Amino acid sequence: MNGDPDLLIGGEWIHASDGGLRQIVNPADGSVVASVDEATTEDARRAVAAARATFDEGAWAATPVAERAALLLRIADLLERDKEQIAHLETLDTGKTLVESRIDIDDVVSVFRYYGGLVAVQADRVVDVGDPTVISRVVREPIGVCVLIAPWNYPLLQMSWKIAPALGAGCTMVAKPSEVTPLSTIAFVRLAEEAGVPSGVLNLVQGSGAVLGSALTDNSDVDFISFTGGLATGRIISEVAAEHVTKVAVELGGKNPHIVFADADWESSVDQVLTGVFLHSGQVCSAGTRLIIEESIADDFVAELVRRAELIRVGNGMDAASETGPLVSEQHRAKVEAYVELGISEGAKLVTGGVRPSDPALAAGSFFLPTIFDNCDRSMRIVQEETFGPILTVERFVTEAEAIRLGNDTEYGLAGGVRTTDPARGERMVRALRHGTIWLNDFGYYTAAAEWGGFKKSGNGRELGPTGLTEYQEIKHIWHNTAPKPAEWFKGV
Numbered sequence: 001m002n003g004d005p006d007l008l009i010g011g012e013w014i015h016a017s018d019g020g021l022r023q024i025v026n027p028a029d030g031s032v033v034a035s036v037d038e039a040t041t042e043d044a045r046r047a048v049a050a051a052r053a054t055f056d057e058g059a060w061a062a063t064p065v066a067e068r069a070a071l072l073l074r075i076a077d078l079l080e081r082d083k084e085q086i087a088h089l090e091t092l093d094t095g096k097t098l099v100e101s102r103i104d105i106d107d108v109v110s111v112f113r114y115y116g117g118l119v120a121v122q123a124d125r126v127v128d129v130g131d132p133t134v135i136s137r138v139v140r141e142p143i144g145v146c147v148l149i150a151p152w153n154y155p156l157l158q159m160s161w162k163i164a165p166a167l168g169a170g171c172t173m174v175a176k177p178s179e180v181t182p183l184s185t186i187a188f189v190r191l192a193e194e195a196g197v198p199s200g201v202l203n204l205v206q207g208s209g210a211v212l213g214s215a216l217t218d219n220s221d222v223d224f225i226s227f228t229g230g231l232a233t234g235r236i237i238s239e240v241a242a243e244h245v246t247k248v249a250v251e252l253g254g255k256n257p258h259i260v261f262a263d264a265d266w267e268s269s270v271d272q273v274l275t276g277v278f279l280h281s282g283q284v285c286s287a288g289t290r291l292i293i294e295e296s297i298a299d300d301f302v303a304e305l306v307r308r309a310e311l312i313r314v315g316n317g318m319d320a321a322s323e324t325g326p327l328v329s330e331q332h333r334a335k336v337e338a339y340v341e342l343g344i345s346e347g348a349k350l351v352t353g354g355v356r357p358s359d360p361a362l363a364a365g366s367f368f369l370p371t372i373f374d375n376c377d378r379s380m381r382i383v384q385e386e387t388f389g390p391i392l393t394v395e396r397f398v399t400e401a402e403a404i405r406l407g408n409d410t411e412y413g414l415a416g417g418v419r420t421t422d423p424a425r426g427e428r429m430v431r432a433l434r435h436g437t438i439w440l441n442d443f444g445y446y447t448a449a450a451e452w453g454g455f456k457k458s459g460n461g462r463e464l465g466p467t468g469l470t471e472y473q474e475i476k477h478i479w480h481n482t483a484p485k486p487a488e489w490f491k492g493v
């Protein structure tokens with residue numbers, strides 16, 4: 001970064017082999033905040049080869065699990081030490097508020113602490129096969145070389161959900177952050193090296209996914225690809241990996257319903273519907289972008305949402321007064337603006353936002369105002385497609401069955417919320433909705449100890465929790481006969 005080499009391959013920090021650099025832009029004001037090495041496909045292939053050679057050499061996989069656990073905890077300590085610096089980088093790079101970046105880094109710390117605790121106690125299983133001379137054990141071993149690809153909305157957080165379990169399991173890896181937001185990951189990898197990650201275990205390349213993708217994924221040296229990003233990229237990676245029968249876990253987008261019944265607590269519902277969709281300017285995979293609301297309270301509820309949405313302070317994430325920052329780039333804002341045009345042309349009623357802020361102080365950044373479309377219906381693309389911006393659509397329902405039908409009426413299945421004070425209805429709803437996470441009278445929370453992932457086209461893997469570790473492990477059954485004797489199937493005559 002800014003002259004220092006940014007690619008870590010086989011334990012050596014190097015510049016891109018062709019000298020290529022990428023300028024990293026602060027979306028709050030368009031200024032260039034850093035220039036980083038842009039890996040070539042050859043660099044990416046070398047990184048995978050280094051991870052392969054390190055894994056095959058065997059020392060890391062054979063490292064006692066207690067040592068690997070201790071390493072994860074040391075990383076957590078160093079992250080706490082460097083929290084302000086890394087949070088600062090995250091805000092410069094993504095535009096999110098510093099408050100959010102600090103929360104993200106706290107969450108990264110908790111992921112390393114969680115897996116540091118879990119790997120230390122993960123037990124093998126002994127199976128009783130009904131023969132006292134046979135010891136049957138089911139053991140877990142590292143899956144091998146992992147390629148870890150993360151998106152730009154939660155750069156280090158999403159990457160930590162991969163690196164922590166991969167290290168804990170004893171894998172070697174190549175990490176590739178988004179080309180738009182590599183800064184926090186570069187800082188993290190330097191920190192992990194300081195904590196004692198052995199040479200060649202954690203390799204880092206950054207650059208365009210479209211350019212580096214095939215070197216990283218169309219590669220028979222790779223045993224597992226963990227990808228978080230959009231559906232289109234997830235499809236490409238899954239197809240390419242299938243050629244090599246490489247295991248793939250894809251964590252993809254969402255079009256997440258937030259269902260509000262008339263008996264729901266008013267104050268927390270208004271507040272959380274607002275936060276659920278407008279936090280980080282809607283650039284959240286689990287953002288509650290579809291408000292599905294009971295007809296009898298809909299008009300009043302939407303009016304209050306509009307009032308409060310117009311009070312949200314949009315601004316530079318470094319400014320303590322800002323409640324939400326810009327979109328990540330000019331290109332991304334153009335995509336969001338195109339969705340607003342689409343919503344209008346589809347007949348949805350724009351009730352607030354839909355434009356850039358008028359404040360001249362924000363003119364150089366890629367800001368966009370919180371936007372609400374009323375009178376939406378399931379046939380609209382704006383209701384079905386992930387806009388990944390600060391856009392809320394409103395649909396109304398009358399019966400519980402209708403609420404369930406609407407809540408499941410999406411090709412995605414990442415997350416959803418239900419708000420009601422009727423416990424029986426709450427329980428019926430959380431079971432009927434087909435999404436990987438359901439919040440009942442809450443929205444957006446998660447913990448490192450519970451699995452995260454999607455149903456349907458939101459993905460096919462799970463991160464966090466015990467499953468987030470087993471994704472990085474192979475299961476081996478060891479059958480040990482302590483008193484071997486002939487099977488006598490073939491008589492030998």
Ligand code: NAP
Pocket residue numbers: 149150151152153154158176177178179180207208209210212213214217228229230231232233234236237251252253254284285286386388414453454458459
């Ligand atoms: P994206 O365009 O799919 O990119 C994700 C990552 O894949 C980036 O590092 C990207 O690199 C890389 N990439 C692009 N093309 C590739 C290829 N052909 N082969 C290998 N890698 C490739 O997604 P995004 O726009 O960064 O992220 C937003 C999406 O992520 C949204 O759909 C959001 O819902 C989803 N998301 C899901 C979760 C979850 O937990 N399910 C969490 C966060 C975000 P470049 O950036 O360099 O192109």
